[in-house]
Amino acid sequence: MSEETGSTHDYGEFVATLLERKPSLSRRLQQVAQYLLNNPEDAAIFSIVEIARRAGVPPSAITRFAKELGFDGFAGLQALFKQRLLGPRMSYADRLQAVNREVAAGSREPGDPRDPHEVAETFIQAAFDALLRLREDVAGAALTPFVDALQKARAVHIAAARGAFGVGSYTYYGLSRIGKRAFLLDNLGAMRAEQLAAMDADDALLVITFDDYTPETVELARKAAEAGRTVLAITDNELSPVAPLASHVLYVKEGRLGHFRSQVPAMVLCQTLVMSLGYRTPEVAAREPTRRR
Amino acid sequence: MSEETGSTHDYGEFVATLLERKPSLSRRLQQVAQYLLNNPEDAAIFSIVEIARRAGVPPSAITRFAKELGFDGFAGLQALFKQRLLGPRMSYADRLQAVNREVAAGSREPGDPRDPHEVAETFIQAAFDALLRLREDVAGAALTPFVDALQKARAVHIAAARGAFGVGSYTYYGLSRIGKRAFLLDNLGAMRAEQLAAMDADDALLVITFDDYTPETVELARKAAEAGRTVLAITDNELSPVAPLASHVLYVKEGRLGHFRSQVPAMVLCQTLVMSLGYRTPEVAAREPTRRR
DNA sequence: TGAAAAATAGAAAACTCATTCCATTCGGTC
DNA sequence: GACCGAATGGAATGAGTTTTCTATTTTTCA
Numbered sequence: 001m002s003e004e005t006g007s008t009h010d011y012g013e014f015v016a017t018l019l020e021r022k023p024s025l026s027r028r029l030q031q032v033a034q035y036l037l038n039n040p041e042d043a044a045i046f047s048i049v050e051i052a053r054r055a056g057v058p059p060s061a062i063t064r065f066a067k068e069l070g071f072d073g074f075a076g077l078q079a080l081f082k083q084r085l086l087g088p089r090m091s092y093a094d095r096l097q098a099v100n101r102e103v104a105a106g107s108r109e110p111g112d113p114r115d116p117h118e119v120a121e122t123f124i125q126a127a128f129d130a131l132l133r134l135r136e137d138v139a140g141a142a143l144t145p146f147v148d149a150l151q152k153a154r155a156v157h158i159a160a161a162r163g164a165f166g167v168g169s170y171t172y173y174g175l176s177r178i179g180k181r182a183f184l185l186d187n188l189g190a191m192r193a194e195q196l197a198a199m200d201a202d203d204a205l206l207v208i209t210f211d212d213y214t215p216e217t218v219e220l221a222r223k224a225a226e227a228g229r230t231v232l233a234i235t236d237n238e239l240s241p242v243a244p245l246a247s248h249v250l251y252v253k254e255g256r257l258g259h260f261r262s263q264v265p266a267m268v269l270c271q272t273l274v275m276s277l278g279y280r281t282p283e284v285a286a287r288e289p290t291r292r293r
Numbered sequence: 294m295s296e297e298t299g300s301t302h303d304y305g306e307f308v309a310t311l312l313e314r315k316p317s318l319s320r321r322l323q324q325v326a327q328y329l330l331n332n333p334e335d336a337a338i339f340s341i342v343e344i345a346r347r348a349g350v351p352p353s354a355i356t357r358f359a360k361e362l363g364f365d366g367f368a369g370l371q372a373l374f375k376q377r378l379l380g381p382r383m384s385y386a387d388r389l390q391a392v393n394r395e396v397a398a399g400s401r402e403p404g405d406p407r408d409p410h411e412v413a414e415t416f417i418q419a420a421f422d423a424l425l426r427l428r429e430d431v432a433g434a435a436l437t438p439f440v441d442a443l444q445k446a447r448a449v450h451i452a453a454a455r456g457a458f459g460v461g462s463y464t465y466y467g468l469s470r471i472g473k474r475a476f477l478l479d480n481l482g483a484m485r486a487e488q489l490a491a492m493d494a495d496d497a498l499l500v501i502t503f504d505d506y507t508p509e510t511v512e513l514a515r516k517a518a519e520a521g522r523t524v525l526a527i528t529d530n531e532l533s534p535v536a537p538l539a540s541h542v543l544y545v546k547e548g549r550l551g552h553f554r555s556q557v558p559a560m561v562l563c564q565t566l567v568m569s570l571g572y573r574t575p576e577v578a579a580r581e582p583t584r585r586r
Numbered sequence: 587t588g589a590a591a592a593a594t595a596g597a598a599a600a601c602t603c604a605t606t607c608c609a610t611t612c613g614g615t616c
Numbered sequence: 617g618a619c620c621g622a623a624t625g626g627a628a629t630g631a632g633t634t635t636t637c638t639a640t641t642t643t644t645c646a
Binding site for chain 1: 308311312323326327331334337375378379408412414416417420421427428431432436437440455459461462463464555557561562564569572
Binding site: 026028059060061064 | 622623624625626
């Protein structure tokens with residue numbers, strides 16, 4: 001980790017360097033450059049041997065290429081391509097690249113990652129990435145049946161704990177606002193089971209849980225499913241323990257940062273559900289909600 | 294089980310197989326399955342050692358997993374993920390550009406605005422805008438003194454109601470997670486005043502309120518300020534009634550779309566504060582390493 | 587509660603991959 | 617067309633990754 005990477009830490013920057021230096025590279029190295037720029041995904045994924053084969057050069061040419069551009073070796077070069085592919089750590093939009101360059105140029109300090117401003121930057125990028133993913137996930141998701149189910153329910157009971165509690169609270173608030181009867185199963189006074197028992201046959205349970213799958217929340221979903229209640233789930237993937245219990249499931253693949261997961265996409269999805277439901281209840285949409293002009 | 298189970302050469306098929314076979318897998322192997330589904334990109338890119346580290350299992354568990362599912366070894370399993378990543382989908386960069394163009398143009402084909410997918414699109418765009426604005430706001434904001442104040446407080450009491458309750462809950466959870474003593478003033482049993490009175494002289498009150506400035510929340514801030522307690526505020530602008538009561542204020546200019554406010558920027562800001570504080574608490578920082586290496 | 591079976595972690599072995607080095611080839615120059 | 621230096625390919629080496637194996641732990645069932 002000393003003076004290794006020489007020139008570039010960022011893919012865009014790397015491309016710029018390459019363009020500039022291409023004329024001064026030897027023929028073979030230009031060929032390598034050509035291939036890498038044309039197949040950045042391959043470059044991220046395959047071994048040097050495989051890449052060499054595809055590019056029609058010997059592996060040693062690629063090693064030489066990496067060194068020529070100031071990397072320690074192939075690994076350093078490939079790291080750049082991996083980053084690009086992984087997302088949250090890559091520059092995410094043209095508008096924001098300007099700022100990235102500022103940082104690179106030194107008009108802003110690269111900075112201590114513990115500086116709150118740096119942390120903010122990181123989380124904002126993570127949120128961007130998470131939203132991009134949500135956008136894709138949602139495109140193929142069955143939102144309408146989910147909203148149908150919410151509409152059909154006489155009341156919605158919400159189970160969401162720990163990391164998901166914020167999203168659950170927000171959804172509870174949103175549903176209440178549009179005039180949907182909603183209850184938050186907050187396990188107050190350890191009355192979780194009793195709160196659940198208060199569910200009517202026509203009611204639905206909305207379960208929101210991710211990743212650690214808070215056992216209490218999963219348990220609530222199981223009990224409700226066993227009791228024959230409608231269970232709706234928002235969770236992160238097909239193996240989630242609540243998925244098989246629910247009649248409708250929406251998946252939010254979340255962008256994590258360290259151990260902290262971005263609540264953003266789940267929040268936006270819930271907003272969407274609430275609003276979509278709101279549109280369907282004309283009298284509520286017409287009614288001016290409290291304290292809003 | 295005599296037939297080749299591992300003939301899945303397509304990611305979707307693999308997920309299906311996994312779903313079916315999950316119950317019969319051992320605990321560890323389920324954990325591996327879970328991680329792989331949650332982080333398919335990582336699975337495509339990193340070595341077995343790195344993946345094992347991130348999933349919190351020994352490398353051999355992953356090898357066992359691969360064999361259990363009928364692959365020759367890890368390589369065969371990983372090939373699936375690589376294929377998925379390279380697949381027919383647009384490259385990441387292309388996707389980003391597409392979104393940018395759409396967002397910038399602000400114009401997509403109209404469609405029915407009540408269609409949940411349209412609603413989702415709208416909210417996602419709103420969230421994008423809100424994040425961009427937050428990015429600007431945060432650049433000039435005094436985050437560090439705010440975090441200092443949080444750190445100095447022996448315990449943090451959080452007042453956030455109605456629309457802000459979700460963000461408040463999340464912040465409460467986050468602070469607790471990093472080992473900061475935190476309390477949520479939820480007005481349980483109408484004991485708001487008593488909950489506030491339980492504040493110690495060294496404690497701080499974190500007020501989160503926007504727009505409608507929930508009177509109860511403002512009242513809490515006022516009481517705390519009168520009692521000489523440290524008041525920290527997150528609100529939307531300089532005219533907010535809580536601004537003059539607080540020793541430190543952070544402003545989140547609302548990214549509203551129609552008349553629905555996006556909770557996203559407030560959420561991200563709170564994440565940032567929690568994480569920044571977390572970095573300062575050594576034992577927590579050690580427990581929660583970031584992905585930077 | 588105890589014995590048998592299954593699952594597991596970790597270290598050592600087997601293997602793959604990346605890099606180095608040097609003999610050979612290539613391209614330019616006189 | 618022959619010389620020289622740079623560029624190149626490929627085998628040998630070394631680093632890193634995966635797999636296997638076994639002692640230990642955990643779970644299951646009587």
